[in-house]
Amino acid sequence: MELEEIEALLRLFERSSLTEMVVERDELRLIFRRQGGLASGETIEPARVAGEEIGPASGLVVRSPVVGTFYRCPSPDSEPFVKVGDRVHEGETLAVVEAMKVLTEVKAAEEGIVEQILVEDGQPVEYGQELMIIKPLSS
Amino acid sequence: MTMFQKILVANRGEIALRVIESCQEMGIETVAVFSEADRDSLHVRLADEAICIGPAEVSRSYLSRAAVLSAAEVSGAEAIHPGYGFLAEDRELVAVCEESGIAFIGPPQEAMRLAGDKLAARRAAEEAGVPVLPASGALRSAEEAAEAARKLGYPLMIKAAGGGGGRGIRIVRDDEELRGEFQAARQEAQVTLADPSLYLERYIPEARHVEVQVLADHQGAIVHWGERDCSIQRRYQKLVEEAPAPNLDEALRERIRETAILLARQLGYRNVGTVEFLLDPQDRFYFIELNARVQVEHPVSEMLVGRDLIKEQIRIAAGERLDYSQKEINLSGHAIECRINAEDPGEGFAPATGRLRIKSFPGGPGVRIDTHIYDGMEITSYYDSLLAKLITWGRTREEARLRMAGALARFELEGVKTTRNLCQEIIASLPFIRGECSTTFLQSC
Numbered sequence: 162m163e164l165e166e167i168e169a170l171l172r173l174f175e176r177s178s179l180t181e182m183v184v185e186r187d188e189l190r191l192i193f194r195r196q197g198g199l200a201s202g203e204t205i206e207p208a209r210v211a212g213e214e215i216g217p218a219s220g221l222v223v224r225s226p227v228v229g230t231f232y233r234c235p236s237p238d239s240e241p242f243v244k245v246g247d248r249v250h251e252g253e254t255l256a257v258v259e260a261m262k263v264l265t266e267v268k269a270a271e272e273g274i275v276e277q278i279l280v281e282d283g284q285p286v287e288y289g290q291e292l293m294i295i296k297p298l299s300s
Numbered sequence: 301m302t303m304f305q306k307i308l309v310a311n312r313g314e315i316a317l318r319v320i321e322s323c324q325e326m327g328i329e330t331v332a333v334f335s336e337a338d339r340d341s342l343h344v345r346l347a348d349e350a351i352c353i354g355p356a357e358v359s360r361s362y363l364s365r366a367a368v369l370s371a372a373e374v375s376g377a378e379a380i381h382p383g384y385g386f387l388a389e390d391r392e393l394v395a396v397c398e399e400s401g402i403a404f405i406g407p408p409q410e411a412m413r414l415a416g417d418k419l420a421a422r423r424a425a426e427e428a429g430v431p432v433l434p435a436s437g438a439l440r441s442a443e444e445a446a447e448a449a450r451k452l453g454y455p456l457m458i459k460a461a462g463g464g465g466g467r468g469i470r471i472v473r474d475d476e477e478l479r480g481e482f483q484a485a486r487q488e489a490q491v492t493l494a495d496p497s498l499y500l501e502r503y504i505p506e507a508r509h510v511e512v513q514v515l516a517d518h519q520g521a522i523v524h525w526g527e528r529d530c531s532i533q534r535r536y537q538k539l540v541e542e543a544p545a546p547n548l549d550e551a552l553r554e555r556i557r558e559t560a561i562l563l564a565r566q567l568g569y570r571n572v573g574t575v576e577f578l579l580d581p582q583d584r585f586y587f588i589e590l591n592a593r594v595q596v597e598h599p600v601s602e603m604l605v606g607r608d609l610i611k612e613q614i615r616i617a618a619g620e621r622l623d624y625s626q627k628e629i630n631l632s633g634h635a636i637e638c639r640i641n642a643e644d645p646g647e648g649f650a651p652a653t654g655r656l657r658i659k660s661f662p663g664g665p666g667v668r669i670d671t672h673i674y675d676g677m678e679i680t681s682y683y684d685s686l687l688a689k690l691i692t693w694g695r696t697r698e699e700a701r702l703r704m705a706g707a708l709a710r711f712e713l714e715g716v717k718t719t720r721n722l723c724q725e726i727i728a729s730l731p732f733i734r735g736e737c738s739t740t741f742l743q744s745c
Binding site (some may be wrong): 227228229230260261265285286287288289290 | 336351352353354355361366367369370371373374375397400
């Protein structure tokens with residue numbers, strides 16, 4: 162896709178009233194999304210744990226914030242934080258990644274349904290690895 | 301102790317490749333770590349395993365102890381090779397490694413502490429009777445600095461006790477310059493160094509930088525692999541290095557080498573390190589610092605010795621003895637290294653970026669290239685500007701120099717400004733041909 166074409170798409174999106182627009186072609190997938198709804202004086206948290214990035218499936222991809230070991234449960238004999246099909250709210254803990262005995266919580270970036278869990282409990286994960294797919298409720 | 305089965309290489313670029321290749325020859329599995337910007341790098345492709353440890357910013361990837369250690373933990377690596385730069389001289393990493401049973405391929409904590417604290421290393425040198433440049437102690441204020449300067453006399457260098465590799469050095473020629481630069485140096489040290497203490501040291505303009513490669517095993521044996529001359533520097537960063545140092549009286553050469561061993565012993569040094577000296581025009585030499593890592597320019601020494609320094613580092617860290625004595629080390633011929641950096645010498649060596657095209661590559665007898673570049677590689681400004689180290693060996697210095705001239709001419713890179721042309725000018729210059737370059741050489745051309 163040429164830069165001109167992307168610019169044209171961006172202009173089209175800007176003129177529209179859409180909150181999100183997805184364009185797919187061959188290997189490329191472009192997502193245009195409006196930030197929207199931010200009142201003046203409000204700030205966007207720069208380091209959100211769960212990423213809202215371009216992914217292979219329809220939902221939001223939740224990525225690992227650190228390299229470490231992925232755990233679905235808060236402790237070995239407790240229930241998992243979430244299961245496929247669960248409804249999660251923004252900021253809810255989805256899993257933890259343990260690195261050198263330090264636990265980092267993986268949180269939902271927005272409200273949605275857990276569509277897929279891509280990593281087995283106890284598996285090593287790298288930085289940025291896709292952990293879960295959340296289908297946003299807003300879309 | 302038995303040899304490691306798996307080593308994590310906590311670095312990128314040519315040194316990561318270099319370590320991976322040595323490990324492969326030794327039958328050791330390797331784990332590469334990388335930032336998101338380095339996903340397509342050669343070290344990622346060539347290692348047995350590769351783990352993304354963070355985003356492009358070094359503070360969250362290659363400089364993150366937690367990320368590196370966690371990668372070692374999840375991959376089951378028994379040892380970490382830090383390369384040079386990044387965490388190579390990070391005492392905290394060495395401490396955590398010692399606690400968590402991961403071997404750090406480098407000196408133990410205490411030796412690294414002494415080497416890292418330049419004032420402490422100076423004191424140890426003085427105790428061993430090794431000459432050091434006249435200097436002040438740690439300075440608390442600009443007034444104290446001015447007082448010390450009156451006693452020492454100008455020109456002086458402002459140095460940071462916790463600094464190294466030429467970073468943060470400022471030359472001052474009078475009280476006024478001292479006042480201005482001291483504050484700036486202080487602010488810089490407070491931001492970038494764990495130990496912000498500053499001190500003043502005599503500056504010798506026409507000096508040569510001569511350093512000795514030492515190796516010390518955990519059983520107490522210490523040998524040297526001869527010295528290197530690294531006088532050709534831009535902004536206190538080396539550009540052209542060679543071994544042995546040219547135009548050195550043989551008795552003096554031997555004294556410098558023996559002094560390096562003495563210092564390493566005095567500091568209780570272990571593993572591979574470099575003892576740096578300044579040699580003044582009257583052939584007096586002074587200890588500057590001990591670098592507790594493998595240096596960028598280590599290949600020139602390897603070319604003379606015919607051994608692999610990275611393998612030696614790994615063997616020593618695994619507890620093996622040096623299996624040869626000083627007498628068995630035969631330093632043969634002469635080697636020169638030119639650093640090809642993505643920099644614009646016309647713009648004060650500003651980092652250059654762009655898509656790199658490799659038009660032609662040098663080769664032939666006595667030519668070695670340590671590099672991670674590939675055709676079409678995107679050169680970004682996230683990391684060090686080093687693209688390649690071009691090394692030539694010859695039976696004589698002149699043979700090595702002529703091979704370098706040929707190799708540089710054949711090393712054609714496009715798309716990014718590099719230091720190649722400058723290296724060509726340097727090795728063709730009369731001072732270089734005569735082996736008379738001092739540390740101010742690049743300022744004068």
